[in-house]
């Protein structure tokens with residue numbers, strides 16, 4: 001795709017910079033090369049010394065337009081965020097720049113004066129600032145912008161959804177709902193070819209009203225990812241700090257906190273949150289939260305940390321990916337934590353083993369996310385909560401059911417997701433990225449298998465496949481509850497809780513324990529509806545998939561649909577029967593496993 005320019009225009013405080021940052025994060029996640037030219041930042045170098053006269057503003061806007069045009073010509077997406085008050089000057093740039101997309105951030109003056117993030121409206125209205133746009137200096141709104149977002153009437157996510165939809169409609173970015181239909185005809189090698197046929201999901205009617213999705217946990221998405229404008233200076237600062245090494249679990253936490261998936265958490269827990277989570281499954285402020293989100297460090301690192309200072313967080317590949325503002329250091333009672341979370345202190349339990357292997361000191365504090373610890377696996381399927389909320393909103397979904405899996409979509413999974421989809425508008429299939437490497441199929445194989453099932457057996461505009469950058473904690477009911485709250489942050493109103501919540505390779509607890517845990521909270525506190533399903537199988541009694549609740553017959557009439565059994569059969573070189581796994585997927589998996 002060739003480059004293009006997204007030109008935000010609007011009054012001061014209307015939301016240009018906020019939406020520019022959200023849009024750039026989402027486009028990057030989709031693999032688009034993006035640069036942001038923010039009005040405030042531009043005036044510190046490119047337009048340093050310019051004022052706010054008509055001539056200076058036009059000079060400023062033309063300079064921004066010139067740079068944006070060069071970026072687009074080089075194939076990038078240039079996002080600009082300047083008031084750019086004069087229509088003639090904006091239209092002059094439109095005429096010069098192919099792929100010029102004008103976004104008007106419309107916001108009434110009373111709302112702006114109320115927001116007044118920089119206190120400028122107060123000064124302008126008091127006459128302390130002259131020629132302030134919108135107060136005593138003109139603003140000429142666009143007559144034919146590609147998009148108008150009313151930031152005083154809709155959420156940031158809804159505005160982002162409208163902008164993304166417009167960019168998809170204009171052909172500047174691929175449609176997210178695009179699930180490439182794999183051409184699964186055998187290629188002679190016995191495995192399906194992977195030449196995707198390009199199809200775009202027919203879109204549902206656009207959302208007519210602001211987002212009707214459930215609010216994030218705590219009321220708003222708390223994204224801790226720094227804006228591109230701050231990245232370089234903070235990365236420089238991180239290089240001078242004590243570095244704390246992350247492992248797979250804490251890398252996952254940094255990713256989920258950074259993207260807002262773990263809202264309302266803005267960092268690693270302090271002891272007050274940690275202790276209340278252990279005993280009461282709530283944060284100190286009372287919000288339900290089932291699992292500690294902690295950062296353990298070894299003694300020699302703890303000795304170098306000081307309360308009130310910062311430390312850098314280093315990913316396993318050596319990159320400094322975040323800064324933590326150290327607010328507390330303490331030594332946890334590991335036995336108590338193991339019993340509370342895993343129900344045992346047996347070191348042979350993988351969750352207990354990981355707990356005991358971690359450093360003896362916990363570090364609590366807010367995060368500043370610099371970059372993703374685990375780079376997006378596949379931009380096509382790596383979406384932040386705000387991006388998925390934007391897609392659901394754009395498709396007019398009000399009820400979305402989330403289904404996370406470390407597995408592939410076998411016939412039992414089809415049964416329960418299809419049943420859930422009957423009462424919801426959309427399905428989010430969330431492929432857990434950090435599965436148990438010893439047991440699970442590689443993520444790319446799982447994604448292709450899910451893709452094959454969704455592309456052939458689900459309505460394309462009803463299902464979205466995305467990577468869920470979580471790891472398995474082997475924490476059974478508490479983990480199921482954490483998935484439910486996290487899926488709410490991604491925009492889900494419902495979440496599927498399977499029969500024995502088996503996360504990773506260790507069956508954790510029967511569903512009555514999981515159900516009892518959810519029942520400890522009022523539905524309104526959770527804000528997401530758990531859908532509990534018995535184990536699904538293929539019933540020869542009714543020649544269809546079912547559970548014990550929906551089909552007669554005994555065990556002799558049930559063909560189990562288990563991911564573990566599928567993997568065992570494939571490892572023996574056997575193709576699972578079509579009652580257990582779709583043939584297209586069986587062939588795809590057989591080829592992948594033969595190759596591996």
Ligand SMILES: Nc1ncnc2c1ncn2[C@@H]1O[C@H](COP(=O)(O)OS(=O)(=O)O)[C@@H](OP(=O)(O)O)[C@H]1O
Pocket residue numbers: 011012013017039040043052056057058060061081082083084085118120129130131132133137
């Ligand atoms: N007189 C006056 N009028 C408007 N804005 C003023 C003025 N003086 C200072 N500021 C601050 O400058 C920011 C606008 O700069 P821009 O480069 O976006 O403006 S322009 O496009 O050149 O008109 C704008 O920042 P944003 O709030 O990001 O828009 C203001 O905070």
Ligand SMILES: Nc1ncnc2c1ncn2[C@@H]1O[C@H](COP(=O)(O)OP(=O)(O)O)[C@@H](O)[C@H]1O
Pocket residue numbers: 010011012013014015016017018019081105115117150151152154155156159
């Ligand atoms: N729907 C919305 N879209 C964008 N910003 C919003 C919205 N609702 C509230 N805001 C807030 O309004 C302020 C907009 O500030 P900013 O993005 O810097 O505006 P501008 O860049 O236009 O001056 C931010 O504090 C943002 O959180």
